[in-house]
Amino acid sequence: MNVRRRLYKLASQLYRKSDPAVLNMVSSRLKYLSxxxxxxQTTFxxxxxxxxxxxxxxxPRYLASSAVVVAELMKIITCVLLIFKEHSYNVRALNSILRQEITHKPKETLKLAIPSGIYTLQNNLLYVAxxxxxxxxxxxxxxxxILTTALFSVSMLGRxxxxxxxxxxxILMAGVALVQWPSESLGAPEKELSEGSQFVGVVAVLVACCSSGFAGVYFEKILKETKQxxxxxxxxxxxxxxVFGLMGMFAYDGExxxxxxxxxGYNTIxxxxxxxxxxGGLVIAAVIKYADNILKGFATSLSIILSTLISYFWLEDFEPTSVFFLGAVLVIVATFLYGYEDKPSPNPRG
Known part of the structure; x- marks a missing residue:
């Protein structure tokens, strides 16, 4: 009698898991969770x-080049663990996958050298910015x-x-231009130094945007050509x-x-x-899998708002102006508007 009850309970659970309503509910939860x-992740x-x-x-302050290297190492370890989990924690299966897909396919692996080098440059630029x-x-x-990814998608993928x-x-370009619009200044030396630093930061962001767009589209093209x-x-x-991160670290901070x-200089922060x-890259991969462009636009907009509020109230390094507010609103509107039609796939590495 007890065996029959257990079988009935197991059958009921399996039925519930295969129920479309249950699957939709789980998918919806994963979508919003991601x-x-x-x-x-983006905000903090x-x-x-x-x-x-x-x-x-x-x-001394920690080396940005060192942080990029450690982040890459953590990504590799995390992805290996995820593959390990996908194959039911089978060491032989994990070893077979890594050897078959990486060691035995050197040409396929070498294709990733270009976007990887660009991503490494991009990650270092974000610290500068x-x-x-x-x-x-x-x-x-x-x-x-978003702009650079769209332009590279049109030119490289024919989209x-x-x-x-x-x-x-x-609208996006107009919004960013307003955000960078110079505010009134008294011409003090400290202000001039601040403006010089801001110019360096803006240039670093613009180069990072270009590298992000190209590397993201290049990576998308490779993903579509193979089934890995x-x-x-x-x-x-x-x-x-x-490898590129270590080369950069020893080239610029070797001494x-x-x-x-x-x-x-490393600490908890x-x-x-x-x-x-x-x-970052793993979260984007989950969002690509479970969410759509509209909801991703919502997440990006919410992240901008949270960053602005925390930067003003906590870091106290930002004084919002009406021009900045108008530019930020235009950027948020552009992010939503861009998601109403099919768009280039998001950058898998952020």
Whole structure:
């Protein structure tokens, strides 16, 4: 009798799991969960990175080049663990997948060297940008990656954009221009230095937007040409990213690394920044899988608003103006408008 009851209970559970209503409910929960995680990751990566680069404490500041290397290493380890989980924690299966897809396909693996090098440059540029820009200005300006991704998609993939998308790109450019509109200044030396630093930050963001757009479209093209999982591709990207990151670290900060080590200046905030940066590509992959463009636009807009509020009230390094507010609203509107039609796939690595 007990055996019969157990079988009935198991059958009921299996039926419920295969019920379309239950599957839709689970899918909906995963969709919104992935979006909220994206909001959290995007917002707090920017804020903690900005805080870590402006925090005045005892001892030297951590090396941005070192943080990029550690983030790449964490991404590789995370993706290996995810593949390990997908194959029921079978060590032989994991070893077979890695050897078959990476070691035995050197040409396919080498294709990832180009986007990986660009991503490494981009990640270093983001540290430069947030060392010179407040979080709110950075968040809004960095949305220009939508424009660069769209243009590279048209030129490299032959993709066509709709009327609403072209309109949204024009609104986006207008919004970013307003955000960067110079405010009234008294011409003090400190202000001039601040303006010089802001120029460096803006240039770093613009170059990062261009590199993000090209690398994202290039990566999308490679994904469509092969059937490898996104985790395998991220391992391949991470391997080259680790090599390029180490080369950059020893080229620009080699003396400091030899004297003090690559972890000099690391603290809890630094490790939080590194973990959030490593998490970024995986979160985007989840959003691509479970969410749509409209909801991703909502997440991006919410992240901009949260970054602005926290930058003003907590970091106290940002004074919003009416021109900035108008520009931010235009950028948010453009983000929503761009999602009303099919758009280029989001950058898998942020």
């Amino acid at each position: 979006l909220w995680v994206l909001v959290f 990566l920017v804020l903690t990175m900005r805080y870590s680069r402006t925090l005045r404490g005892d001892g 947030l060392s010179n820009l407040d979080a709110a200005t950075y968040q809004v300006t960095y949305q220009l990656k 066509r954009l709709g009327v609403y998308q072209w309109l949204s790109l024009l 999982s996104v985790w395998v591709r991220n391992i391949q990207l991470g391997m080259f990213g680790l 400091r690394v030899r004297v003090s080590g690559m972890f000099k 630094t490790w939080t920044v590194v973990a959030l940066q490593a998490l």
